[in-house]
Amino acid sequence: MKGLTSIELAILLAIIIVIAVAVGWYMYTTFLSSTTGAAKVEIVSAQYSISAKNLTLQVINPGPVNNVGVASITLAGQQCSVGSSLTIPMQSSPVTITVSCGSIPAAVGSTLQGTLTLTSGASYPFVATVVS
Structure with a gap:
């Protein structure tokens, strides 16, 4: 019996590569499915009232996190007062903050740049319309 010819070595190498790719794909998908989703929010609208000196945000939490905590809100570089337990529940309709x-x-009629920062550290920029 002779040693392996080059075609037999090529076939053996191809089989080993296919098995390695299959094992790698299995490990990747297993790890990916075991990780949890990050909190997400969608800012539908933002208005700043000059007379009331407050900011009104319409926000949607589409999931996968049930309650998303708000760490801070800034408007035009100025920190807004956020309560210690401001959360956004998961639902498809907007929540008013x-x-x-x-x-x-x-x-009045101009716009201001702002940022909504979650307790997870994610930041979401928005543009607020100034109303009277």
């Missing part, structure tokens, strides 16, 4: 932002100089 109203926070006090103090006096921010802006003209």
